[in-house]
Amino acid sequence: MALVKNNAMIDDPFVDVTGQETIPADGPVIVDLHQWQSHREQLTQRTDPVGVRLRSDQPPELIAGDLESLALVALEFPVFRDGRAYSYARLLRGQYRFDGEIRAVGDVLLEQLHFMERTGFDAFELQSDDPLGDLQVASADFDVWYQPAADGRLSAMQLRHQSD
Amino acid sequence: MYRYDEFDHKLVAERARQFRRQVKRRLSGELTEDQFKPLRLMNGLYMQLHAYMLRVNVPYGSLSSRQLRKFAHIARTYDRDFGHFTTRQNIQFNWIKLEEVPDILEELAEVEVTAIQSSGNCVRNITSDHYAGRARDELADPRVYCELLRQYTILNPEFSYLPRKFKIALTGSPRDRAAVALHDIGLRMHRNEAGEIGFEVLVGGGQGRTPFIAHTIREWLAPEHLLSYVESILRVYNMYGRRDNMHKARIKIIVNQMGIDRYRELVEADWEQIRDSVLKVPQAEVDRINAYFAPPEYECLADIPDELNDVRARIPEFDQWMAANVAEHRIPGYSIVNLSLKAPGMPPGDMTADTMDAVADLADRYSLDEIRVNHRQNLSFVDVRQRDLFTLWKELKLHDLATPNIQSVSDIICCPGLDYCNLANSRSIPVAQDLSRHFVDVDHLALVGDFTINISGCMNACGHHHVGNVGILGVNKRGKEFFQLTLGGSSDENAALGDRLGRALPQDEVPAAVETIVDTYLAMRLDGERFLDTYRRVGIEPFKQAVYSPVQTRAVA
Ligand code: HEM
Ligand code: SF4
Numbered sequence: 001m002a003l004v005k006n007n008a009m010i011d012d013p014f015v016d017v018t019g020q021e022t023i024p025a026d027g028p029v030i031v032d033l034h035q036w037q038s039h040r041e042q043l044t045q046r047t048d049p050v051g052v053r054l055r056s057d058q059p060p061e062l063i064a065g066d067l068e069s070l071a072l073v074a075l076e077f078p079v080f081r082d083g084r085a086y087s088y089a090r091l092l093r094g095q096y097r098f099d100g101e102i103r104a105v106g107d108v109l110l111e112q113l114h115f116m117e118r119t120g121f122d123a124f125e126l127q128s129d130d131p132l133g134d135l136q137v138a139s140a141d142f143d144v145w146y147q148p149a150a151d152g153r154l155s156a157m158q159l160r161h162q163s164d
Numbered sequence: 165m166y167r168y169d170e171f172d173h174k175l176v177a178e179r180a181r182q183f184r185r186q187v188k189r190r191l192s193g194e195l196t197e198d199q200f201k202p203l204r205l206m207n208g209l210y211m212q213l214h215a216y217m218l219r220v221n222v223p224y225g226s227l228s229s230r231q232l233r234k235f236a237h238i239a240r241t242y243d244r245d246f247g248h249f250t251t252r253q254n255i256q257f258n259w260i261k262l263e264e265v266p267d268i269l270e271e272l273a274e275v276e277v278t279a280i281q282s283s284g285n286c287v288r289n290i291t292s293d294h295y296a297g298r299a300r301d302e303l304a305d306p307r308v309y310c311e312l313l314r315q316y317t318i319l320n321p322e323f324s325y326l327p328r329k330f331k332i333a334l335t336g337s338p339r340d341r342a343a344v345a346l347h348d349i350g351l352r353m354h355r356n357e358a359g360e361i362g363f364e365v366l367v368g369g370g371q372g373r374t375p376f377i378a379h380t381i382r383e384w385l386a387p388e389h390l391l392s393y394v395e396s397i398l399r400v401y402n403m404y405g406r407r408d409n410m411h412k413a414r415i416k417i418i419v420n421q422m423g424i425d426r427y428r429e430l431v432e433a434d435w436e437q438i439r440d441s442v443l444k445v446p447q448a449e450v451d452r453i454n455a456y457f458a459p460p461e462y463e464c465l466a467d468i469p470d471e472l473n474d475v476r477a478r479i480p481e482f483d484q485w486m487a488a489n490v491a492e493h494r495i496p497g498y499s500i501v502n503l504s505l506k507a508p509g510m511p512p513g514d515m516t517a518d519t520m521d522a523v524a525d526l527a528d529r530y531s532l533d534e535i536r537v538n539h540r541q542n543l544s545f546v547d548v549r550q551r552d553l554f555t556l557w558k559e560l561k562l563h564d565l566a567t568p569n570i571q572s573v574s575d576i577i578c579c580p581g582l583d584y585c586n587l588a589n590s591r592s593i594p595v596a597q598d599l600s601r602h603f604v605d606v607d608h609l610a611l612v613g614d615f616t617i618n619i620s621g622c623m624n625a626c627g628h629h630h631v632g633n634v635g636i637l638g639v640n641k642r643g644k645e646f647f648q649l650t651l652g653g654s655s656d657e658n659a660a661l662g663d664r665l666g667r668a669l670p671q672d673e674v675p676a677a678v679e680t681i682v683d684t685y686l687a688m689r690l691d692g693e694r695f696l697d698t699y700r701r702v703g704i705e706p707f708k709q710a711v712y713s714p715v716q717t718r719a720v721a
Contacts, residue, residue, distance in 0.1 A: 059403055081202060081285070083325025087402045090322055095437050111186065111195075111203055118321035141182045144175040146315040147391075148442045149322065156171035156315065161448045 002131040005101070005123040009132060014072065018053050030074055033058050036066070044069045053105065056084045060092050067098050075121070077106035086119045093120035093150040113138035120150035165228050165534055166311050167456050168276045176273045179280055179319065183207050184266035191263070206286055206324065208254075208279030209265060213586045216260040219282040220272060224292035224310040224334075225253040227535040229524035234275045236520035242268055247520070249505065249513040251577055251628055252331070253291045253537045254282055258584055280318055285326045285413075287317035287398070291333045293341045294538035297457075298546045300494045303353045303361050306336035308453045309390055312445060316391050323398045327405035328413035330398070331370075334363075343539060343655035345369045345378045346631060348415045349397060352657075356384040363387065367397060367427070368419030369659075371625035376416040377659050379424040381431065387450075389435075392443040396435040400427065460532040460547050465497025468550050475554055481568075484606050485557055488568035499550050501531070503543040503560060504567040504575065508600045511593045512578040513541035522563050530556045539655075540577055540616075542570065572609040573617060573682060574600040577628050581621030581638065590638025590645040592621035595674055602675040612682055614694040618653070631655040633695050634678060635662040647674050651681070651707055652699045663704050666712050677711050684710040 003012045017023050018032035023039065030051040036043060043050050044066075051072030052063055060073065067073075073092060075085035085104070092098040103123040104116050110128065113135060128134045148155045154162070168176070183203075190200040208219035220235070235255055239247045242264050243257040250256055260268070272278060282289055290310045297305040313332060317323070323330075333347040344350030350366035362384045369378030385393055397415075404422075406412045419427050476483035491500040503523065506512055515523075523543065527535045530552050531545035538544055543565075548556060560566035569575045576599060579585070581592030596619055603609060618632030622639075629635035635650035647669050650662030669677055682695075684707055689698045699707075 080199070081325055082407060083285075083323070083327075084403055084407075086322045086325065087399050090399075109199065111199070112325075115321035115324055137185070141185075142175070142178045142319075144171050144178065146175065146318050147320055155442075156175070157446075157449050158442065159171065160169070160452060161446055 002126050002128065003103075003123060004126055004131045004135055007132070007135060014049075014051055016053070016074075028071070030072065033062060036063065040066070051101070051103070054085075054088065056082050059084075060088050060096065060098075064096055067092075067096055067100075070098075070100060072101040072103060072123075073098065074103040074105045077104065077108055077112075080107045080109050080112050086115060089116070089120035090150050110134040110138055114141060118145070118149040118151045118153070165226055165457065166223070166307070166453065167458065169456065172276070172315075173273075175318070176276070176278055176280075177270075179278065180266065180269040180273050183269060187262060187266055202284055202325070204262075205284035206281055207265070207269070208282035209260070209262070210283060211586075212258065212584050213582075214584070215258065216262055216265070217584070218257045218260045218265060218268065218279060219250070219254050220257070220277060220279045221282045221289040222253045222255060222277070222537045223314050224290055224296065224307050225294045225537045226296075226307065227537060228275075229527040229533050229535065231275045231277050232520050232524040232527070232535055234272065234277065236517040236524070238268055238271065239517040239520065245518075246514055246516045248511075248580065249515065249537055249541050249543070251539045251541060251626070252289055253294075253539065254289055255537070256580075258580075283329070284324075285328050285330075286324045287320065287326075287330045287332060290314050290317070291331070291342055291347075291539065293335045293337055294536040294544050295341060295491065295500055295546065296336060297459075298493055298495075298500055299337050299339075300492045301339055302336045302494070303338075303355065304336050305454075305457075306334040306351075306353060307457065308450055309351070309363075309387060310334055311453050311457075312390060312449070313394065316394070323402060326398070326402055327407050328410070328415075330401075330415065332394070338657060340655075340657040340659075341538070343628075343631065343659070345657075345659035346371055346375075346628075346655055347378065349394060350378050351390075354384070361387070363390065365393060365397075368416040368424070370414050370416040371628060371630050372414065373411060373623040373625070374417065375625065375630040375661050376420060377661065378416075379419065381424060381428050388445045388447075389439055391445060392438045392441065393431075393435055395438060395443060396431045399434055400430045404430070460534065462495050462498065462547075463549070465495075465549065465551075467496050472550060472553065481606075482554060482557055484568040484610060485566055486553070487610065488572060489566070489570045490553065493547070497550055499548050499553060501545040501548045501553070501556060501560075502538075502570045503545065503565040504569055505542050505565070506569055506575050506600055507564045507567045508574070508604050509597050510564075510600065512576050512596050519563055519565070523565070526556065526559055530559075540571070540575060542575070568606050569609050571614050571616065572603075573612055573615045573678070574603040574609060575616070576600060577616070577618040577632070579620050579627035581619075585621060585626075587624060588621040588638065589623075589640040590621050590647070591671075592619045592627060592636075592638055595619055595636060595638075595647060595671060598671070598675050599678060602679065612686065612695070614696070615682070616654075617678065628655065629653070630661045631659065632662065633699070634681060636674065639668050641668065644670075646670060649674075649677060649681075649711075651704055652696065654696055665704065666708055680710050680714070681707055 049071030053074040365382040366378035532547040536544040578596035582588035618628040620627035631653040649665040653662030
């Protein structure tokens with residue numbers, strides 16, 4: 001699976017072990033919520049980074065107290081039409097001030113990339129033959145935005161009144 | 165009329181270009197129909213029975229003559245010479261080719277009109293009182309706040325894949341002409357105890373197969389918090405709204421499942437975190453939008469009741485029209501004129517390209533260039549000098565737009581039904597046509613007074629049948645079309661859902677049944693009572709009796 005981060009293809013340092021019975025002793029891993037909750041103690045002791053993968057029916061509230069121990073939260077799009085993770089990403093960046101990686105996983109497609117980026121995602125497991133090309137297409141669409149989001153871009157309203 | 169600034173122009177152009185790319189990817193097969201569907205819906209493009217339908221927004225119902233001329237041009241160039249005004253201040257074109265949509269969107273962008281989010285599971289066109297800014301009983305013009313919400317919701321990255329569609333309506337008047345209690349969010353201006361203007365916020369109203377009147381989630385909200393509060397409502401809905409069943413996905417379902425108190429708790433908790441963020445609306449932006457609405461230049465005139473009464477006394481037809489179709493304006497010497505799109509036999513809401521051009525010309529000459537689209541599928545001229553009323557009336561008559569039937573039995577709301585819609589159970593338009601041909605005696609219409617009939621071709625309720633004084637719903641029984649009547653619905657400030665009258669009727673019995681209902685009301689009404697008042701006083705029984713077991717039949721049997 002192609003992983004795109006900071007406008008570049010990268011080799012994923014994490015191993016996704018979600019759903020597996022045993023968790024490897026070292027190396028960066030992504031676990032699911034159940035694994036996290038049952039092995040929290042051991043997992044927080046590790047020196048290598050740990051990420052948690054949330055299903056779209058698992059709001060980040062469930063790991064709100066643990067975010068300091070996490071390097072990454074992966075939010076799942078079971079199908080591109082399921083938009084819950086956009087709100088989860090915004091909560092993670094806004095309310096919970098999470099500054100680790102927020103990774104979009106699952107049914108991640110070109111046409112939704114721009115919204116993902118705006119709501120706080122910074123890494124994408126893209127379903128595509130040309131992920132970088134897709135990213136370029138998606139980010140060339142707009143340079144006016146009507147609302148503030150998690151990406152720090154100024155909204156039209158903010159720009160209109162910047163000099164006030 | 166709000167004018168775009170450079171940001172608005174740019175964004176709309178960018179969106180049109182983006183959609184051109186999306187259509188190209190669909191036509192080349194890069195996108196599957198499943199992937200393309202939400203994208204096209206977010207641009208108002210439906211697949212109907214025979215062709216694509218394009219739904220174009222008329223934000224909060226305000227339209228300039230230039231924009232209406234553009235609609236005429238679109239109808240002529242890309243469609244079959246007509247368009248259909250809907251109940252949510254949109255216009256629909258029914259015979260559209262996918263390949264031509266990008267060009268249409270670019271043409272529309274030239275006149276500051278879009279199809280952005282006129283459909284899809286996102287926030288739809290923001291609707292409002294069609295008399296906004298002109299009504300005498302208004303506290304403040306709601307359109308400034310409509311425009312703020314329009315911008316906030318367009319291409320909102322967090323709320324473009326909601327569980328289901330989301331509709332917001334605003335009113336600035338105590339008299340609710342925008343059906344706010346039947347929207348996902350309704351906003352009603354009123355003063356708090358300190359005398360400041362703010363919004364009562366309602367949530368969870370809706371029609372469709374499970375209709376609900378909205379609950380009040382907050383009694384009074386300061387206007388500067390409008391965007392943050394709406395954001396919190398949307399966020400809670402986006403996270404907790406049901407996605408397991410399309411028919412249970414609207415906010416009304418989750419609000420009623422968890423209860424309004426729990427929903428409020430979640431919203432308020434989220435709102436506490438963001439109420440003082442950048443979402444707080446600066447007064448400078450309110451002022452800017454107000455200025456961009458460029459209030460029309462009214463002449464200094466006086467009301468002329470005597471002169472008008474003179475003409476009314478001489479010409480009864482003009483008198484009837486004045487009584488039914490003309491409303492008070494907040495500026496002396498001006499009136500609001502409603503154009504009826506419900507001449508006998510006309511499909512409600514339809515208008516030909518030529519008539520659109522004619523209406524645009526009349527608006528230039530008689531209405532300071534401004535036209536409104538209203539939720540009963542009629543148009544309004546909102547700035548007519550009283551001294552022009554008589555001339556305007558004569559002109560409107562030439563175009564069959566002066567039937568004196570606003571808010572009367574033959575001013576029917578009707579969805580497209582089986583003539584266009586692939587979800588329909590029945591042909592709703594012919595029922596509306598039958599009824600409007602049945603109730604042609606304008607003296608009788610005036611005698612009956614306020615009376616709404618709303619028709620939907622299936623339980624999705626696009627024709628608002630739940631809230632018609634008489635609601636008519638098309639149902640399919642063993643392959644045959646029948647019509648279920650409900651009584652007592654209303655969408656105003658005392659919104660109510662109609663009650664079922666009894667077994668469904670075949671199409672040819674509907675006009676007689678409605679006539680019986682009207683006659684029963686006339687026989688029982690007390691002085692000054694509207695149908696709804698009488699109905700609320702006497703209940704459904706007398707009407708049931710009259711329609712299903714009339715005395716004559718029993719006597720014969
Ligand atoms: C022909 C294409 C159309 C289709 C496929 C369609 C489909 C639907 C569906 C499925 C619903 C039910 C939504 C729900 O309960 O969640 C609905 C509701 C509604 N539609 Fe349509 N519709 C169409 C045309 C129209 C037209 C022409 C109008 C206006 C005249 C309209 C206005 C509405 C309104 C006001 C509602 C109910 C309000 C609410 O959302 O609760 N629709 N439509
Ligand atoms: S009410 Fe039913 S028949 Fe009428 S437009 Fe809506 S979906 Fe179609």
